Amino acid sequence: MLEGLAQDFQLTLPYILRRAEQLYGYREIVTRRPDRSFHRHTFADFVSRAKKLAVALKGIGLEPGDRVGTLGWNTYQHLEAYFGVPSSGAVLHTLNPRLHEDDLAYIANHAEDRVMLVDEALVPVFEKFRERTGVEHAVVVTEGGEVPHGMISYEDLLSGAEEDRFEYPDFDEKQASAMCYTSGTTGRPKGVLYSHRSIVLHSMMSAMGNTFALSEADCVLPVVPMFHVNAWGLPFASVLVGAKLMMPGPHLDAESLLEDLEEEEVTLTAGVPTVFLAVLQKLDEEPDRYDLSKLRTMVIGGSAAPKGVIKAYEERHGIEVLHAWGMTEMDPIGTVAHLTTEMKKLPEEEQLEYRAKQGYPVPFVEIRARGDEGFVPWDGETMGELEVRGPWVARSYYEAPDGDDKFTDDGWFTTGDIVTIDRFGFIKITDRSKDLIKSGGEWISSVELENALMAHPAVSQAAVIAIPDEKWDERPLAAIVLKEGESATEEDLQSHLEKDFAKFWLPDAYEFVESIPMTATGKFQKLKLREQFEGYTSTKN
Ligand code: ADP
Numbered sequence: 001m002l003e004g005l006a007q008d009f010q011l012t013l014p015y016i017l018r019r020a021e022q023l024y025g026y027r028e029i030v031t032r033r034p035d036r037s038f039h040r041h042t043f044a045d046f047v048s049r050a051k052k053l054a055v056a057l058k059g060i061g062l063e064p065g066d067r068v069g070t071l072g073w074n075t076y077q078h079l080e081a082y083f084g085v086p087s088s089g090a091v092l093h094t095l096n097p098r099l100h101e102d103d104l105a106y107i108a109n110h111a112e113d114r115v116m117l118v119d120e121a122l123v124p125v126f127e128k129f130r131e132r133t134g135v136e137h138a139v140v141v142t143e144g145g146e147v148p149h150g151m152i153s154y155e156d157l158l159s160g161a162e163e164d165r166f167e168y169p170d171f172d173e174k175q176a177s178a179m180c181y182t183s184g185t186t187g188r189p190k191g192v193l194y195s196h197r198s199i200v201l202h203s204m205m206s207a208m209g210n211t212f213a214l215s216e217a218d219c220v221l222p223v224v225p226m227f228h229v230n231a232w233g234l235p236f237a238s239v240l241v242g243a244k245l246m247m248p249g250p251h252l253d254a255e256s257l258l259e260d261l262e263e264e265e266v267t268l269t270a271g272v273p274t275v276f277l278a279v280l281q282k283l284d285e286e287p288d289r290y291d292l293s294k295l296r297t298m299v300i301g302g303s304a305a306p307k308g309v310i311k312a313y314e315e316r317h318g319i320e321v322l323h324a325w326g327m328t329e330m331d332p333i334g335t336v337a338h339l340t341t342e343m344k345k346l347p348e349e350e351q352l353e354y355r356a357k358q359g360y361p362v363p364f365v366e367i368r369a370r371g372d373e374g375f376v377p378w379d380g381e382t383m384g385e386l387e388v389r390g391p392w393v394a395r396s397y398y399e400a401p402d403g404d405d406k407f408t409d410d411g412w413f414t415t416g417d418i419v420t421i422d423r424f425g426f427i428k429i430t431d432r433s434k435d436l437i438k439s440g441g442e443w444i445s446s447v448e449l450e451n452a453l454m455a456h457p458a459v460s461q462a463a464v465i466a467i468p469d470e471k472w473d474e475r476p477l478a479a480i481v482l483k484e485g486e487s488a489t490e491e492d493l494q495s496h497l498e499k500d501f502a503k504f505w506l507p508d509a510y511e512f513v514e515s516i517p518m519t520a521t522g523k524f525q526k527l528k529l530r531e532q533f534e535g536y537t538s539t540k541n
Contacts, residue, residue, distance in 0.1 A: 010173040011200035014087040016240045018168055021047040024216065024242035030264055031076045032249040032256065033143070034121055039076060043242070046080060051166035052158045053084030059161060060137055062114060064089035065176060069113035069135070070227070071097050071122045074247040077141045077154060078226045081117055082235050086177040086196065089169065090115075093179045094227040097125045098520035099189075105129040107181045107189050110399070117154065120145050121250060173197035179398060180229055182328045191398030192328050198392040199236055202331040205362050205392075206237040210338050212268060212299065212322075218243040219264055219294075223252060223271030224302065228521060229332040232270055232301070232324075254282035262290045270299035273309065274522050276321075280309060283317055297322050303523055304429065306451065307356040325358035325429065329406075329413055331392035335359040335367070335427055343424060360425040365390040367427065368412070369419050380422030383443050385433050387412040418443070435526050437466040437474050444476055444505050446526075449497065453478060456496050458486035463516045463524045464507065467536050477536065478507040479516055479529060509536070 025044035301324035326332030337359030369384030376384035397403035430445035453462035517528035
């Protein structure tokens, strides 16, 4: 091989920090504090404090590769940890405070977190599981509030550190930089360990035109929490390009977000459908109250963005929704639903169909889907389990051999998502593999039934699960939450579905319930629902 003569420059997070210091010192970071007031500082302040954090962590004895846990909302201090921790050689481990304390204890122990940075408001969450962990240094992130017993203050930690003692390190790009645990909807939570290289490449990809098209001129508001797959990588990508950041803190209600979007002239925001549904409702109630003319893109992902929501934002409020798909195991962005020039020639209704799919793979992510008879054709109809590979896709879980079966012998990761792939390379998620209903050898998509049911005017939420059936193996059961003051019978819903689905897809049973159990990341917890209806057998044979 004749080797090329380009430099072997390592792709690491301290490089992004230095770039921010050299070029974007004037750029702003705004945070909504718990008391709703705004904290403002610049990239110059941010870099200085991130460096101090790195020095302080070394000062308390952290070794390269040690894990530093965080329990925090989207704030400027959390951003400091995003860069300060990996720049010290340690590994940033964000924990989801919405998880059950048993899971949090398990995760902190499994990761062997030595330090935990805890938002003042989340100290009660931490105290519920602290005793069960090996955390040596508990740090409360507060601006002058009380320091609970057994903890040290983040500000004291920083003020005890000399910024000048920070030296930009020359890490190997393969070194671990951050880790997240999957939310455990499929068995025990499993750790995904990102490298410096994977996050840097993911940041560059995120900024590309056909992904989020980020630049210095942007103001980014990550609604998706920083404990949820690195807020989809947006903090890293924003600092890389010098985009202003608007951090909403714990205020994720529609009114606060709309104020933030307007006042800080946000150009790109991102979050799960539930949040933006609430925002849409508020906008519909008061269409003239907010000036969102600067907002160019609203990224929706984590769960399927309903077609009606995409259309409503566009038609009623002139806001473009971009649907994206990803996973903890891939940093997380895998596909985005940007239409190509070819697709823009299609009739508008058809274009909308595509935009409501999860989109086509971003550069360097490759996809394929495996069905019962091998890899499925890209015909938009045949369902198969999606497999992916790429430079930010996990090649293994962190010390969890029971997850090995998710990785194929030829180096792909099996996602557990059942999809179709069409001729444009767009994937459409029809189910999670464990939620798919297999009836008489045919596959029924619970997601499609749910979407259709939720389009019924009386239905607020619908979750469809499989129940055992002697003749067909499995049949669908629909759990329905009705909107307040509305009514619908089983027959109404059945005839609503009949129009669009083959007869064998129609649920055998409807159960009207008060609520559907949700996971800590706002998705239907079908495992719980299945437990609730255990022993339920279909009677319609
Ligand atoms: P978990 O699988 O533990 O809930 P993740 O937060 O990593 O954790 O979620 C990844 C999963 O979320 C995907 O495998 C997929 O099932 C679902 N998901 C993510 N984005 C979308 C989307 N745009 N549409 C439908 N499902 C999505």
